Amino acid sequence: MKFVIFNAFAAVVCLLNSSFAQTVSTPIVGFAKEQLPAGQHFFSPSFLKAPVYSGTATLSGNVVSGISVSGGLGLTPFTDRANFPTHYLEITSGSYAGTYYDISSNTATSVVLAETPNVAAAGSVSVVIRPHVTLGDVITADSGIGEYSDSISVYDNSGSFSSYYFAEGVVTGDDFATSMAHVPVPQGKGVGINTGSNLQVTTTGQVRQAPLRVAAYPGAVNVIGSANPSSSTKLIDLSLGQELSAYSESVTIYDTSGNLNLVAIAYSDGSSPTDDNFNPYSSSTSPSVATKGAMLVNVDSAKYITLPSPVQ
DSSP, rough: EEEEETTTTTTEEOOHHHHOOOOSSSEEEEEEEEOOOOOOOEOOOOOBBOSSSSEEEEETTEEEOOOOOOOOOOOOOOSOHHHHHOOOEEEEEETTTOOOEEEEEEEEEEEESSSSOOOOEEEEEEEEEEEEEHHHOOOOOOGGGOOOEEEEEOOTTTOOOEEEEEEEEEEETTTEEEOOOTTTOOTTEEEEEESSSSSEEEEEEEOOOOOOOEEEOOTTOOOEEEEEEOOOGGGSSSHHHHHSTTTTOEEEEEESSHHHHHEEEEEOOOOSSOTTOBBBTTTTTEEEEEOOEEEEEESSEEEEEOOOOOOO
16 A cells, blocks of 8 residues: 655655654645455545634534535535435534534535534534545546446445445446445445455545544444554554443454455453453554454444544
8 A cells, every 4th residue: 555645735745654653733635545456345535625614613402603614515416316415514622522423504604414413512612624525536437446346335324235336437326327426435434345356546635633533323334444544553542442332342353355354353341452252452462454444343332433543
């Protein structure tokens, strides 16, 4: 995997072979080319799109006011196909920092969220609004994906999934004709890719500079990535030990060979991630979530999984 990163304001380009080890306040942008062998993969894009708003706001219920935006930030407006959210709002201050919510509609000074954040998050908060990364951003004509054959699976919060394909240069529905490039891939989430040939997936955008809290739901296929575009992430460097219910909820990791070989099934003992015999992992034994890869998180109740910032 080749990862190139450059500071948007300094015009400095460098090649990274390890994770970030710097504190920055300006946006970091870059691109990565990920090689996916023929077969099956769970893939999670980790770059972000540039924000359309960043600043303070007032949160009351599911309405966020006191902002300034232009254009439509709600659902796509198609009349002949399913519509999806185009933008989301992330809270960046307080105890709910790192949580994010789809936007269902907006005015020039407010947005309506598809979900109501916890009442503890209400009041004056710092927020950022970004466009979603979509299937059309992840799967492009130059990736090598097989038209009319290879598929992309997107999983919802209830346990269902939808399959999409590639035909005539665009991501489509199962009719191989209706463009579905607008389907979002929420940050921290991943998709399934089933390909008959080797792929090269190129992703680009901004790098996260703060922890991310990704919602996981019972009965769902929770495909959660690492948010780090430059290196793998060890399970012991996550907060799974405290966030998963002890001895019941689990994380499953597969390899990136295309064969979905099992790497590990991990649990929690209430404080640390463990193997399937409930032996706590150490730094030398901990399995890792691969760069752009994902873990499948199985939970008994809805909760957040925290992904650390790639920038330290």
